[in-house]
Structures are given as structure tokens and as C-alpha cells.
Amino acid sequence: MASVRMDRVTKRFGRTTVLAEVSLDVRDGEFLVLLGPSGCGKTTLLRLVAGLEAADAGEIWVGDERVTTWPPHRRNIAMVFQHYALYPHLDAFENIAFPLRARGVARAEVVQRVRATAERLGLGEVLTRKPSQLSGGQRQRVAIARAIVREPQVFLMDEPLSNLDAQLRARLRTELSRLQRELGTTTIYVTHDQVEAMTMGDRIAVLRDGRLQQVGTPADLYQRPANTFVAGFLGAPAMNLVAAEYALRAGVPGLSLRGQGWLPLSRAYPTFSPEWPLTVGIRPEAVELASDRQAFAWGRVEAVEYSGFESVLVVTAQGSQAVQEWAVKVLGTAAVEVGDIVPLAVDPDHVHLFGGEHGVRLGTLAAPAEGLELALAVEGAQRPPVVAPSGPMPMQEVF
Amino acid sequence: MQVTVGMGPRSRPAGESGLGWVRGRLLWVYAVLAVPLAWVLAFVAWPSFSTLWQSLWALDAVGRPTGFAGLGNFRALFAQPLFSEVTLNTVTYAVAATGLSVAAALGLAVVLARVRRDQVGARGLLIALFSPTVMPAIAAANLWLYFLAPRIGVVDWLLRALGSGGENWLGQPGSALAVLVALFVWKYAPYFTLFLLAGMQAIPPNLRDALRLDDPRGFSAWRRVLLPLLAPMLLFVTVLALLYAVETVDPVYVMTQGGPNNATDLVMYYLYQLGFEFFAWGPAAALSALLMTVLSTLSGLSLIVLERKAFHW
Numbered sequence: 001m002a003s004v005r006m007d008r009v010t011k012r013f014g015r016t017t018v019l020a021e022v023s024l025d026v027r028d029g030e031f032l033v034l035l036g037p038s039g040c041g042k043t044t045l046l047r048l049v050a051g052l053e054a055a056d057a058g059e060i061w062v063g064d065e066r067v068t069t070w071p072p073h074r075r076n077i078a079m080v081f082q083h084y085a086l087y088p089h090l091d092a093f094e095n096i097a098f099p100l101r102a103r104g105v106a107r108a109e110v111v112q113r114v115r116a117t118a119e120r121l122g123l124g125e126v127l128t129r130k131p132s133q134l135s136g137g138q139r140q141r142v143a144i145a146r147a148i149v150r151e152p153q154v155f156l157m158d159e160p161l162s163n164l165d166a167q168l169r170a171r172l173r174t175e176l177s178r179l180q181r182e183l184g185t186t187t188i189y190v191t192h193d194q195v196e197a198m199t200m201g202d203r204i205a206v207l208r209d210g211r212l213q214q215v216g217t218p219a220d221l222y223q224r225p226a227n228t229f230v231a232g233f234l235g236a237p238a239m240n241l242v243a244a245e246y247a248l249r250a251g252v253p254g255l256s257l258r259g260q261g262w263l264p265l266s267r268a269y270p271t272f273s274p275e276w277p278l279t280v281g282i283r284p285e286a287v288e289l290a291s292d293r294q295a296f297a298w299g300r301v302e303a304v305e306y307s308g309f310e311s312v313l314v315v316t317a318q319g320s321q322a323v324q325e326w327a328v329k330v331l332g333t334a335a336v337e338v339g340d341i342v343p344l345a346v347d348p349d350h351v352h353l354f355g356g357e358h359g360v361r362l363g364t365l366a367a368p369a370e371g372l373e374l375a376l377a378v379e380g381a382q383r384p385p386v387v388a389p390s391g392p393m394p395m396q397e398v399f
Numbered sequence: 400m401q402v403t404v405g406m407g408p409r410s411r412p413a414g415e416s417g418l419g420w421v422r423g424r425l426l427w428v429y430a431v432l433a434v435p436l437a438w439v440l441a442f443v444a445w446p447s448f449s450t451l452w453q454s455l456w457a458l459d460a461v462g463r464p465t466g467f468a469g470l471g472n473f474r475a476l477f478a479q480p481l482f483s484e485v486t487l488n489t490v491t492y493a494v495a496a497t498g499l500s501v502a503a504a505l506g507l508a509v510v511l512a513r514v515r516r517d518q519v520g521a522r523g524l525l526i527a528l529f530s531p532t533v534m535p536a537i538a539a540a541n542l543w544l545y546f547l548a549p550r551i552g553v554v555d556w557l558l559r560a561l562g563s564g565g566e567n568w569l570g571q572p573g574s575a576l577a578v579l580v581a582l583f584v585w586k587y588a589p590y591f592t593l594f595l596l597a598g599m600q601a602i603p604p605n606l607r608d609a610l611r612l613d614d615p616r617g618f619s620a621w622r623r624v625l626l627p628l629l630a631p632m633l634l635f636v637t638v639l640a641l642l643y644a645v646e647t648v649d650p651v652y653v654m655t656q657g658g659p660n661n662a663t664d665l666v667m668y669y670l671y672q673l674g675f676e677f678f679a680w681g682p683a684a685a686l687s688a689l690l691m692t693v694l695s696t697l698s699g700l701s702l703i704v705l706e707r708k709a710f711h712w
Contacts, residue, residue, distance in 0.1 A: 047608075146609075
């Protein structure tokens with residue numbers, strides 16, 4: 001077992017930069033999920049760690065060894081592929097045994113280790129079958145067995161469950177998590193499926209266009225997304241992200257949601273320049289339909305997607321400038337029907353505020369995030385976004 | 400083949416009488432098939448049949464049947480002193496040519512699989528490699544004749560530069576056959592490379608990735624995975640090479656005329672001799688029948704094995 005460290009890793013294919021100075025530490029024994037949309041570079045990063053591709057710049061460390069230029073087999077890393085990559089002419093036993101035999105492990109030990117691994121993955125009955133005679137789930141289990149049988153320092157998994165049907169995927173998800181905890185082997189797991197990322201990862205690293213967006217625990221990412229991309233990527237349905245303008249209402253600082261409502265803003269924030277783009281983010285489950293809180297807007301229920309425990313509503317709020325669609329999650333027992341006019345309310349603690357071109361997280365409406373000054377300084381590098389509170393108050397039409 | 404798909408009753412348009420519709424479709428099918436069918440009948444089936452038929456008849460000097468011979472032609476063929484010599488030559492030649500050309504093709508395929516298409520000189524390399532394959536056999540044989548000529552040929556010139564030379568490669572039994580083998584490898588190995596390269600490229604990239612992670616020396620990868628996966632293609636190429644080798648006649652005709660001392664008299668050339676030099680049409684027909692049976696059985700069997708063993712990714 002070992003930690004994995006990527007230090008300013010850059011990879012280009014021709015003129016396209018696939019990974020731009022990605023630095024990431026994976027702790028010893030950790031289950032780290034690389035999450036991102038397709039084409040974000042997550043698989044390439046995994047292949048760089050495996051040694052299947054060479055980095056154009058940067059260093060990769062496994063434990064105390066700098067492995068950047070090492071060939072794949074020397075790194076003592078095992079990989080599980082999306083399409084299983086089993087050897088089609090060998091039966092399950094020989095597939096699992098292959099890495100041991102290739103390393104010259106003694107016959108008796110091969111048999112013993114393959115059997116033990118197969119038992120662990122529930123493959124005892126199918127060891128004599130060829131891959132073509134196995135179901136998708138069994139194939140992926142054989143591939144996993146082939147990876148763990150040689151007790152590598154690190155597991156790399158490239159979307160191993162995405163070829164399986166939903167039910168099997170859920171089951172293998174649990175099995176894989178359990179297996180990883182039992183073995184305690186450092187694992188880097190690539191997926192574009194946020195449910196997999198949230199349920200399996202000790203930590204999640206979100207990639208977009210070859211750049212690292214945020215690294216943190218699932219709760220970190222969910223509760224404090226570093227920017228609008230992470231906010232919109234995690235959670236289903238996605239967080240409601242609405243453009244907002246800084247606006248005073250009867251002397252109270254707040255945000256006007258482009259004419260569809262107004263939300264008060266903590267006085268701990270500086271006064272924002274009206275040109276500086278702000279985005280408000282509210283998760284569907286944070287929107288309250290029936291509450292004693294004052295509604296920030298009213299909307300019409302356009303659709304009710306009932307799924308048992310909960311329902312997802314699509315609510316449109318007619319503003320002075322545009323129509324805003326809100327996703328709202330309510331309990332399945334809620335009596336809401338299409339056509340109802342409902343009040344939308346929210347706890348300011350649960351409203352995220354993002355600012356600047358890249359939509360960097362500033363905090364919630366109730367309280368600025370720690371390091372707000374830094375975020376503002378970084379975002380405002382080109383254009384000062386903050387107007388000193390002592391200066392003339394920007395007067396805006398409100399609502 | 401939209402035509403055969405249309406044969407199904409499901410695609411029959413409503414409102415037409417079923418039987419008439421089927422008949423119309425069938426007519427169309429046969430009309431389309433008529434040309435290739437006639438071709439096969441006239442140039443494959445009929446000659447094959449007539450060869451088999453003639454091999455059982457005594458034939459005069461111009462090939463007219465003079466009476467039923469039974470297996471007489473075969474007995475006469477086997478009794479020819481040259482026959483066993485030719486058989487030995489052909490087997491030696493075919494085994495060496497097949498083995499070496501397939502081995503060379505595999506080596507080339509492994510090398511070419513690493514060459515990226517956009518690499519400098521990749522195109523030139525390919526053209527250079529495949530030019531022998533597209534060259535007519537007669538032209539290639541003549542070219543080699545000049546290469547190998549003592550004193551004036553480029554081979555002798557090179558050898559002289561190394562301190563030996565003065566060798567008449569086509570003048571000695573052993574080296575003459577070796578030259579024919581070399582010519583075969585030179586001409587056909589690149590062609591077989593194409594098949595093996597295609598076979599290698601059909602192996603999913605992830606499988607190769609897995610092997611790179613799993614196998615420290617690359618030895619097991621080849622022995623236990625890559626070669627077995629290539630086996631169907633290797634078998635196909637080997638049978639192809641064997642058929643081509645047995646069919647070799649042009650270089651023999653151009654370069655050695657079967658000599659020296661019958662050392663390069665291969666079966667196809669011998670067949671030509673039997674017919675057009677010795678006018679022994681009966682034994683010639685017998686030899687043709689024999690070759691046809693052996694070679695078609697061989698290729699038939701290989702096709703069956705290929706279909707059973709091939710991996711459909």
C-alpha cells in the first residue's frame with residue numbers, strides 16, 4: 001500500500017491540452033474518486049498513474065518512489081477497465097492467475113491465491129468458464145479478482161461499473177466499497193456517475209477540461225461546492241443556479257434574482273459592484289413550499305415527477321425579465337398537483353452564493369465562507385469587484 | 400443483401416398475392432446471381448470436374464481419351480522416377496517458404512504495429528515493404544536473376560566487398576532451392592503481414608494495457624495471450640502461404656527451369672512438364688486431381704478450424 005502523488009501533471013495530445021498542471025495527493029489506503037464529465041481528462045490522469053501514457057510535464061509518486069518514467073509493470077499498480085479487458089481464450093481461473101504466472105509465482109501458490117480471491121468475490125463456481133460464458137457482473141468480478149490477486153500497492157479503476165445494468169451496478173458498488181475497506185488498498189476510481197462518486201469515495205476530485213475543480217469529502221463537495229460547476233454537477237436533480245444582482249431593499253442588502261424574487265444577504269459581505277456577476281445556488285431539497293418563512297418568489301407547478309419517497313417538481317416563476325424554472329424536491333406524500341401556484345421559500349443558510357466569471361463560491365447568504373477575501377482577490381484580479389461599503393451605495397430598482 | 404432480406408414474409412407489401420410476390424422476388428435473386436454463378440460453373444466447377452474425370456482415362460498425346468484407365472494414370476505417375484524427387488523438393492520448399500514467410504510476416508507485423516501512421520517515413524516504409532508484393536512474379540524473378548548473376552549481380556558485388564563472392568547461387572542444388580525460398584519470402588511476407596497486422600489491431604487496446612500492467616517481461620503476454628489470440632489469423636496465413644508455395648511456378652520457369660539436377664523442380668513446374676514437355680496427359684491429369692483434392696481439403700479444414708476458433712470481439 002502506498003500514497004499516490006501527482007505534482008503539476010500536464011498531458012497534451014497534439015495541440016490539445018488534456019491535463020493542465022494537475023496536482024493531487026491520494027492518501028495511503030484512501031478511496032479517491034475522479035469525477036467529471038466525459039472528456040475532462042480523468043481517464044488520461046488514471047492512465048498516467050498506471051504508466052500507460054507518459055506525462056509531458058510534472059511528476060508522479062507512488063509511496064516514496066518517483067515513478068514518472070517507470071514502465072507500467074514496475075509500478076506495482078493494478079487496473080480494472082470499463083470493458084473488463086479479460087483474455088477471451090482463457091477461463092476465469094487462468095485470467096485471474098495470469099499476473100501471478102507472468103511473475104513466476106510457484107504453481108501451488110498460484111492455485112491457492114486464485115482460489116482465495118475467487119472465493120472472496122463469489123466466483124468459486126465459475127472458475128472454469130470462459131469470459132464469453134460469464135454475465136457482465138461476473139466478468140467484471142473476474143477483472144477485479146485479477147487486479148487484487150497480485151496484491152498491488154494501488155488499484156486503478158476506470159468506470160468499472162458503467163457497462164452493467166442499474167441493479168447490478170448498485171450491488172457491485174457496495175461490494176467494491178466493502179472490498180476496498182477490507183483490503184485497505186489505495187484506490188483511484190474514475191467515474192462520470194455522481195452517485196457512484198458520492199456513495200463510494202472517501203474523497204472526490206472533480207475534474208473539468210483537464211483542470212482540478214475541487215477535492216474533498218462527498219459532504220464537502222455537496223455542502224460547500226467550490227464553484228458553480230461542482231455545484232451543478234453533484235446532486236440530482238442539479239442545484240438551481242440563478243443569476244443575481246446585488247440590490248438594496250429598504251436599506252437591507254440583498255440579491256435580486258433577475259426580477260423573480262429577492263433574497264436578503266448577510267451584512268458580513270462587502271457591497272458588490274452591480275456589474276460583477278453573482279450566481280445564487282439553491283438545492284432542490286432546500287426549497288420550501290410550505291413554511292412560515294416569507295416566500296422569495298411564487299411559481300406554478302409545471303410537472304410532478306413522483307418516485308415514491310420523494311417527488312421532484314418543476315416550478316416556473318414568472319419574473320419581470322425572464323421565466324425561471326426551479327427544481328423542487330418534496331416528500332412523496334406532499335399534496336401538490338400540476339397547475340398549483342406555490343410560494344418558494346428558503347433558509348438563507350442553504351443558499352449558496354457564487355461570484356465572478358468562474359462562479360467561485362463566496363459562502364451562503366447567511367454567512368460568507370472562510371477565505372472569502374482570498375476568493376474575491378483571485379476572482380477580481382482583473383477588475384476590482386468590491387465597492388467599499390463606506391462609498392456611495394448603489395441604488396437599484398428592486399424586484 | 401437486401402434481396403435475401405426481402406424474401407421474408409414480413410416485408411411483403413400488403414395487398415399483393417403472396418405466391419406471385421415470392422416468385423417475382425426469387426426470379427430477381429436468380430437474375431442477380433446468374434452472372435457469378437455462370438462464371439463459377441464455367442471456370443471452376445467444369446474444369447475441376449473434367450480434370451477429375453480425365454484422370455481416370457487413358458489419354459493420347461493431344462489429350463483425347465482412348466479408353467478407361469481406372470487408377471492407371473496414378474500408378475504411372477507414382478512410377479515416374481522424378482515424382483518422388485519432385486515431391487521431396489516441393490515439401491522442402493513449401494515447408495521452408497511457409498515457415499520463413501509467416502515468421503517474417505509476424506516479425507514485421509510486430510514492428511509495424513508500433514509505427515505510428517504520422518511518424519516520419521512511415522509511408523515510405525510501407526511502400527518499400529509492399530512493392531515486392533504488387534510486383535508481377537515474372538518481373539520479380541527476372542529482377543532476382545540479375546541480382547544473383549555471378550560477377551555482374553549486386554549480390555555477388557556485395558559479397559566480393561566482404562571478401563568472398565564468385566558464387567553461382569542458381570548453379571548449385573541446395574542454394575538454388577534456397578534462392579527460390581528467399582524470393583517467396585521477399586515477395587509474400589509483406590502481404591501476409593497485412594493479415595497479421597489486422598489481427599493484432601483487432602485485439603482491444605485495453606487488453607494490451609492489461610498485459611502491460613500484468614506482465615513484467617512481455618514473454619507471458621506473447622506466449623499465453625497474444626499468440627493464442629492471433630492463432631486463427633496465423634493459421635489462415637499459414638494455409639495461404641502453403642497454397643501459394645505449392646502453386647509456385649513462375650520463378651522456377653524464369654530462373655532455373657527445374658535445375659540444376661532437378662533440385663528446383665517443384666510440383667507445379669513438373670505438372671507443366673508432364674503436360675507440355677512429355678505430353679503425358681494422363682499422369683498430368685492424375686497429378687492435377689491429386690493436388691486439387693489435397694489442397695482443397697487443406698483449405699476447407701482450415702476454414703472450419705478458423706470459424707470455430709476465431710474470437711469475435
